[in-house]
Amino acid sequence: MLTPSRIRVALTAALLLPSLLVSCSNGSEDGDLRTQELDWKDCPAPSEAEGGGESPSPLPGGVPWQCATMKTPLDWSKPHGATIGIALIRAKASGDPDRRIGSLIFNFGGPGGSGVSTLPAFGQDYTKLRTRYDLVSFDPRGVGRSAPVECEDNAQLDEFFQQDAMPDDNTEVRQLVDRTEKFNGACEKNSPKILPHVRTTDTARDMDLMRQVLGDRKLHYFGISYGTELGGVYAHLFPKHVGRAVFDAVVDPTQNPEQGSLGQARGFQLALDNFAEDCTSQVTDCPIGDTAQDVKDRIAKLLKDLEKKPIPGVFPRELTQTAATNGIAQSLYSKDFWEYLTEGLQEAYEGNGKILMLLSDSMNGRNEDGEYSNITAANVAINCADEKPRYTTNDVEQKLPQFRAASPLFGDYLAWGLVSCTDWAVPGAADHPDVSAPGSAPILVVGNTGDPATPYEGARRMVEALGKGVGVELTYKGQGHGAYDSKNKCVQGAVDGYLLDGKVPATGKVCS
Structure with missing residues (x-):
């Protein structure tokens, strides 16, 4: 399943930014890519690979976004x-040039998310950080306009996402496997050169080249969701090059794919429980149930009914059980979108599946014109290149009871997602990433107790895996995927204090 770092980007396609397909070429003229000079220009309008839309609007005060392309092996x-x-994007620092620290590089997660698209959508949130940093992000290799992985076309992807991803019998299992093999075969056919080279270790090496090309002695970094895994791998490979770094919405680096998916099942179930409790605890009546259990029971019945008989969604497509499950998961990434889930469920109970399908489309990278970004293709390609295990249908069937116990609603969905890398063209690198980073500067690791996609326990395990004296744990008692963009003053104060002034919080600090 995709784990987009920030749901708002998916729901505001107009803010998504530019993209041009990048092909292979020879190296720089002097053969040393570290000496290349970036040609910063106004950013173009987005391509289909990045989701379409218009060029990014300037920041308040008219500060423009600039784009450039860096050559890498x-x-x-x-x-x-x-x-x-x-592909790179930046907004130059706004403060006194003598107090400028350098570049602050963002990765917003996925894997498969476009940093060139995402940073402008949230640039205003980092106004304070821009006083001492150039804000910089990028499309990782295989993503957006950085040699994007290409698999199926828009019509094929519509079919792909309409499939039953939670099979109940042997026929449906075979159909799921056949459809997965067709998708994976299209990736191998259409992207043979880039598929072997999209591992997280490759992107980490790109970031170190980026650091040098940008003129920074150290890499100052803000990683969210999968960006925390990328940051951990970078710290492992280049511990002496780590400057001030923050990991928010932390991926557990000790887990294999099965363990990670099981953790997500628990995380999304917790988020659903919290949503149901919140709805039924309000002063006004909850329109989708009388008690928290009633809310969840009605959702379960809706999904069971959709399995037998889909309802109209976004014409001409219908809302299936799988699309509804996907849409519900999407809305749980942020408490800001619980109201959309409530409204979507109300309409679905009356036979209208449009809102839940729009939520599902945003998860899958489909815009209102029916065009898909390459987030799904890139997500599968990067995960399958990174992850060594290959699961069979027999493996999944044996694990289903455990997944269902973790989440009656999301268990089957996440368990069957384990077959997505079966028969992938490129072997996976490891069971889990190595993030041990002895000798690194302190890294602030922020965990959110209500995070559905990267459960809170992963933050503590990241701290332990980074090694003694490196990881500094900060806990946020909140809801949603990530902590800094919750606008919690305690979290933002701790993060800003470290990135701007080098003040390391006491490990174990708690914000609520």
């Missing part, structure tokens, strides 16, 4: 061979 084992382009 296609294959890091052949650093002087063919290159690809990595």
Whole structure:
């Protein structure tokens, strides 16, 4: 299942930004990519790969967003061979040039999310950080306009996302496997050059080249969701190059894919429980149930009914059980979107599935014109290149009871997602990433107790895996995926204090 770092981006496609497909080329003229100069220009309008829309609006005060392309080796084992382009975006620091620290590089997660699209959508949230940093983000290799992975076309993806992802019998299992093999085969056919080179270790090496090309002695970094895994891998490979770094919405680096999916099942179930409790505890009546259990029972019945008989969604498509489950999951990424879930459920109970389908579309990277970004293709390609285990249908069937116990609603959905890398063209690298980083500067690790996609326990395990004296844990008692963008003053004060002034909070600090 996709784990987009920030749901708001998916729901505001007009803020998504630019993209041009990048092909392979030879290296820089002098053969040393560290000496290349970036040609910063006004950002173009988004391509289909990044979701369409208009060029990013300037920040308050008229500060423009600028885009450039950095050359990096296609294959890091052949650093002087063919290159690809990595798309970058920046907004220059606003404060006193003498107090400028350097560049602050963001990765917003996925994997498969476009940083070039995401940063402008949230640039205003980082106004304080921009006083001492250039805000910089990028499309990781395989994503957006950085040599994007291409698999199926829009019509094929419509079919792909209408499939039954929670099979109940052997026929449906075979159909799911056949459809997955067709998708994976299209990726191999359409993206043979880039597929072997989209591992997180490759992107971490791109970031170190980026640091040098941007002129920074240290890498100052803000990673969210999968961006925390990328940051941990970078710290492992280049511990002496780590500057001030923050990990928010932390991926557990100790888990294999099965354990990670099981943790997500528990996380999304917790978020659903919290949503139901919140709805039924309000002064006004909850329109989708009398008690928290009633809310969940009615949702379960809706999904069971949709399995037998889908309802109209976004014409001409129908809202299926799978699309509804996907849409519900999408809305649980942020408490700000619980109201949309309530409204979507109300309409679905009356036979109208449009809102839940729009939520599902946003998860899948489909815009209102029926065009898909490449987030699904990139997500599958990066995960399958990183993750060594390959699960069979027999494996999933044996694990289903455990997943259902973790979440009656999301268990089947997440368990069957484990077959997505079966028969993938590229072998996976490891059971889980290595993030041990002895000698690194302190890294602030922020965990949210109500996070559905990256459960809170992952923050403590990241701290332990980074090693003694590196990870500094900060807990936020809140809801949603991530903590900094919750606008919690305690969290933002701790993060800003570290990034701007180098003040390391006491480990174990709690914000609520």
